[in-house]
Amino acid sequence: MSQPAPGRALLLSTLLGLVSTACDSAREDSTLPGASTSSAASSPSASTSPIASSPSASSQAPAAQVEPVELWFGGDVHWGHGRNVAARLAPLSEVVRGGTGFINLEGPLTSSGGPGASIDASNKVTLSNQAAFLPELKALGARFIGVANNHAGDLGARSVETTSRLLREGGLEPIGLSAGTRSVELGGQPLHFAAYDLLTPASERSRELAALGREPGLLIVAFHETGPASYLPSDRLRAAVDEAIDLGADIVVAHGTHALAPVERRGRAVIAWGLGNLLFDCSCTSERDGALLTVRVRGDELEATVVPIDAGLGEAPVRLSHDPALIFDLLEAIGSSPLLRKGGRASF
Numbered sequence: 513m514s515q516p517a518p519g520r521a522l523l524l525s526t527l528l529g530l531v532s533t534a535c536d537s538a539r540e541d542s543t544l545p546g547a548s549t550s551s552a553a554s555s556p557s558a559s560t561s562p563i564a565s566s567p568s569a570s571s572q573a574p575a576a577q578v579e580p581v582e583l584w585f586g587g588d589v590h591w592g593h594g595r596n597v598a599a600r601l602a603p604l605s606e607v608v609r610g611g612t613g614f615i616n617l618e619g620p621l622t623s624s625g626g627p628g629a630s631i632d633a634s635n636k637v638t639l640s641n642q643a644a645f646l647p648e649l650k651a652l653g654a655r656f657i658g659v660a661n662n663h664a665g666d667l668g669a670r671s672v673e674t675t676s677r678l679l680r681e682g683g684l685e686p687i688g689l690s691a692g693t694r695s696v697e698l699g700g701q702p703l704h705f706a707a708y709d710l711l712t713p714a715s716e717r718s719r720e721l722a723a724l725g726r727e728p729g730l731l732i733v734a735f736h737e738t739g740p741a742s743y744l745p746s747d748r749l750r751a752a753v754d755e756a757i758d759l760g761a762d763i764v765v766a767h768g769t770h771a772l773a774p775v776e777r778r779g780r781a782v783i784a785w786g787l788g789n790l791l792f793d794c795s796c797t798s799e800r801d802g803a804l805l806t807v808r809v810r811g812d813e814l815e816a817t818v819v820p821i822d823a824g825l826g827e828a829p830v831r832l833s834h835d836p837a838l839i840f841d842l843l844e845a846i847g848s849s850p851l852l853r854k855g856g857r858a859s860f
Contacts, residue, residue, distance in 0.1 A: 579699035581809040582611035583732075584653070585765045587787035587802045587823070590618040590639050590794055592628030597648040600791060600829040604652065607804060607819055607832070612698060613654035614687075614705070615790060616736060616767035617641065619663040620671035621678040627666075629794035637796045639663045646682035658707035660688025661736040661768060687734070693720060695727070701809055702729025709736045710748055718755065725760025730809065732763045741771035741799055743846045745785045757781050762814065763807055770799040772839070774848040775818050775860055782807055782816040789823035791830050800825055801839060817859045818843065818851070832856055 584607070591597050619639025620626075626640030649657075657679050665671045676686040685694050688707030695704045704724045708717045724731050733756045737749045745753070745766065753764050757778060765784045766773065773786025788802030802823040808815040820833035820840070833839050836856040843858075844851060851858035 578701045578811060581699045581701050581703075583763070583807045583809065584608045584611045584613045585734075585763075585784065585787060585805040585807075586613060586615040586654070586790040588618050588767050588770055588789045588792055588797075589615045589649075590629065590792045591641055591645055592639075592793035593642055595827055597645045597791075598651065600824045600827070601648060601652050603829055603831045604804070604821070607806070608653045611653050611806065612656070613652065614656040614658065614732070614734065614765070615649070615654050616658040616661060616707075616734065617675075618661055618792070618794075620659075620665070620667045621646075621675040622667060623678060629796065631796060637663070637794065638666045639794060640667055643678040643682065646679070646684060650683055654684065656685050656687055656694065656705050658688050658734045658736070658767065659686050659691055660707040660709040660712075660734075662709060662711060662738045664689055664709070693724060695724075695729075697729075699809075702727065704729060704731045705734075706732070707734040707736070708752070709738075710752055711738055714752070714755075717752075718759070721756055721759040721761065730762045731756075731760050733761045733765075735764070735766045736768040737766060739769050741769050741797075743771060743773055743786075743842075745773055749785070753783060753785075757783075765805060770797040772799075772801050772803060772842065774846050775803075775805070775816070775843060775851075776847075777816065777849045777860055780814060782814055784818070789825065790821070791824040793826060795826070798825065799823065801833070801842075802830075803839070815859065817857050819857050 619641050621643045622640050623643040627638050628640060630638045659672060659675055672689045676691040679686045687694050687705045693704065693706040695702065704727055706720060706724060721733065735749060735752050737746055739746055749766055756764050761781060763782045766786050769786060770789050771786055772788045776783040784805045787805060789797060789799050790802060800823050802821045804819040804821060806817045806819065820836040822831045822833055824830035833856065840851050840853055840858050849860045851860050
């Protein structure tokens with residue numbers, strides 16, 4: 513396995529000016545993150561104000577009847593054959609303590625061996641993960657596991673079904689593809705989770721999101737985008753996120769390119785356009801700069817925070833970022849909503 517390369521943010525001191533210029537130009541395109549082109553249903557008032565009129569607002573439970581809910585969202589995860597996974601995840605335990613997590617699992621699960629990670633002569637990557645290490649993921653607080661990505665079928669036609677079964681047996685909940693959506697209640701707050709791979713047709717996704725958006729509670733949507741590492745979201749991802757917000761999504765996160773991207777508040781809604789890697793064994797990515805998104809749900813309010821991390825690449829542990837200020841500079845340079853910094857965290 514090759515030595516992981518330093519995160520690209522280490523070159524930020526020479527790139528920020530160029531990125532800022534590119535973003536200023538890109539903002540002239542109304543489809544960029546932060547553009548005010550979404551419908552009224554997706555553009556309520558300030559981020560901590562009560563929900564504006566929307567298809568599901570009238571059926572929201574009163575704040576007095578619900579408890580605060582702590583949610584966290586991590587980036588791309590692959591542990592291959594795995595070595596000391598618990599210790600590699602341990603540095604994040606304080607950040608996510610007491611919270612319920614969602615991650616994107618790249619590659620199917622297996623309990624009987626698999627490639628872990630392989631790259632053939634044509635540069636095709638095949639991934640798998642050992643089910644024996646699910647307890648370590650669960651111990652971190654991850655509960656909802658997105659399986660909708662371009663590596664979901666890497667072990668054959670039944671890969672998704674096998675992965676979903678192993679996740680459920682491990683006390684975790686698969687989201688996406690044949691595993692479908694998931695609706696639960698946490699602290700008296702209804703939550704609806706959906707996950708989609710953008711390589712698949714959008715028609716079914718639109719129908720599902722329209723139905724979920726009419727339900728009481730929070731709609732949480734994850735999108736997987738396949739493509740080269742990029743600080744800026746693709747046109748396809750922008751269109752998918754815009755539609756999800758218009759259909760009532762409250763929290764939208766994106767995975768797949770392994771790179772950080774902006775964070776945004778669009779009215780009440782919280783958007784993370786790319787969380788980068790969380791824990792990734794395959795040498796097919798060297799993107800070390802990642803982030804956790806935490807969202808505290810208090811009645812009708814969503815309090816969003818971004819926490820920069822150094823991803824656990826190869827066999828390295830994941831850690832809080834060695835230079836969070838640099839990551840915050842990067843996020844703001846590429847078009848994030850204003851960040852209120854406090855040490856290694858920033859609310860937005």
